Amino acid sequence: MARIELDLSHSYLEHPKSDEDYALLPMMMTFRDGGAYALLGPSGCGKTTMLNIISGLLKPSHGTVHFDGVDKTGATPQARNIAQVFQFPVVYDTMTVGENLAFPLRNRNMPAAQIKARVGQISEMLELNHQLDQRAAGLSADAKQKISLGRGLVRSDVSAVLFDEPLTVIDPQLKWQLRRKLKQIHHELKLTLIYVTHDQVEALTFAEQIMVMSRGKVVQVGTPEDLFERPAHTFVGHFIGSPGMNILPIESVDGVVRLDGQSVPMPAGIAPARGHIKLGIRPEYTQLAEPGKPGVFTAVVEKVQDVGTYQLLTARVGSHLVRARLDLEHDLPKPGAPTGLALLDRHSCFYRDEELIT
Numbered sequence: 001m002a003r004i005e006l007d008l009s010h011s012y013l014e015h016p017k018s019d020e021d022y023a024l025l026p027m028m029m030t031f032r033d034g035g036a037y038a039l040l041g042p043s044g045c046g047k048t049t050m051l052n053i054i055s056g057l058l059k060p061s062h063g064t065v066h067f068d069g070v071d072k073t074g075a076t077p078q079a080r081n082i083a084q085v086f087q088f089p090v091v092y093d094t095m096t097v098g099e100n101l102a103f104p105l106r107n108r109n110m111p112a113a114q115i116k117a118r119v120g121q122i123s124e125m126l127e128l129n130h131q132l133d134q135r136a137a138g139l140s141a142d143a144k145q146k147i148s149l150g151r152g153l154v155r156s157d158v159s160a161v162l163f164d165e166p167l168t169v170i171d172p173q174l175k176w177q178l179r180r181k182l183k184q185i186h187h188e189l190k191l192t193l194i195y196v197t198h199d200q201v202e203a204l205t206f207a208e209q210i211m212v213m214s215r216g217k218v219v220q221v222g223t224p225e226d227l228f229e230r231p232a233h234t235f236v237g238h239f240i241g242s243p244g245m246n247i248l249p250i251e252s253v254d255g256v257v258r259l260d261g262q263s264v265p266m267p268a269g270i271a272p273a274r275g276h277i278k279l280g281i282r283p284e285y286t287q288l289a290e291p292g293k294p295g296v297f298t299a300v301v302e303k304v305q306d307v308g309t310y311q312l313l314t315a316r317v318g319s320h321l322v323r324a325r326l327d328l329e330h331d332l333p334k335p336g337a338p339t340g341l342a343l344l345d346r347h348s349c350f351y352r353d354e355e356l357i358t
């Protein structure tokens with residue numbers, strides 16, 4: 001396993017001129033030895049570019065990649081000793097499941113007894129142990145992808161295992177199990193795992209540290225809790241959560257907050273920076289309350305949806321839509337009815353130029 005340090009930027013163009021010409025803007029990033037990381041962000045934000053730079057499939061146009069302090073910027077994937085799992089299964093159809101799993105170890109001349117033990121351990125973790133003697137050819141796409149995962153995880157001497165959206169072809173029920181399984185496997189094997197996904201649930205279940213990317217930039221690195229409770233950027237607030245954070249332009253003056261013509265007194269203990277800033281509050285923390293109380297804005301209900309385990313209320317405060325996730329037992333006002341929404345409390349975050357004010 002290795003500590004991986006990036007200090008780089010990347011453009012696919014020969015002569016990049018502006019920020020838009022960069023797939024990765026200048027960044028410094030450290031992946032701890034033995035850590036479980038997710039690179040999370042929408043399509044085109046630069047996740048695969050970063051993964052390919054780590055693996056050595058791509059050389060950064062500027063800067064360096066270090067593994068355990070050694071410069072590996074120009075090194076091939078083989079020289080970096082990286083294992084990779086891709087979106088689609090890479091298995092040998094003519095081999096059995098067991099032979100497929102053993103392949104990376106045989107290639108490195110590991111003694112047969114050790115191979116048997118390691119293949120046994122990995123196949124058990126992935127619940128492939130009862131299929132070891134079966135040919136890969138006849139297996140479903142799900143089972144084949146499990147073999148690919150196993151082949152990625154089977155070597156204990158790799159610098160890191162990189163996953164590029166590995167659960168795309170997996171059916172939803174199994175996906176749910178495998179996400180948890182990977183977390184458990186990381187716990188047991190202590191491998192450095194870097195996992196690319198655009199799916200927040202996948203990232204939040206699997207990773208200890210999540211790197212949220214937007215347009216070639218890492219906008220926050222943090223635990224699932226950090227991203228939920230204190231999004232460092234409004235993009236993270238929007239992107240993480242279901243639905244995302246309510247982000248509202250406010251003006252904060254002494255003891256009063258203005259939002260679209262409404263002024264409400266600030267609750268005790270809340271002191272945002274002065275001026276025109278943004279208020280972020282998660283739908284989970286947005287509560288119905290009596291209008292006129294500190295931190296409570298008057299709103300008009302737009303709709304109420306029963307989402308199975310909670311109700312989602314959408315209301316309008318001035319020209320802004322605000323969402324609240326409320327318990328099923330709440331008796332909610334009907335569409336068109338006025339209500340009060342408490343938007344300022346200890347869970348509120350404040351942003352200037354889209355960045356969290358700390």
Ligand SMILES: Nc1ncnc2c1ncn2[C@@H]1O[C@H](COP(=O)(O)OP(=O)(O)OP(=O)(O)O)[C@@H](O)[C@H]1O
Nearest residue numbers: 012022023041042043044045046047048049050198
């Ligand atoms: N080989 C390439 N040549 C030129 N531009 C590229 C190349 N590969 C990626 N890009 C561009 O670089 C940017 C980042 O792409 P990248 O594939 O890294 O993003 P991503 O987050 O992995 O997206 P996706 O989830 O769709 O794969 C995008 O604007 C993309 O169009």
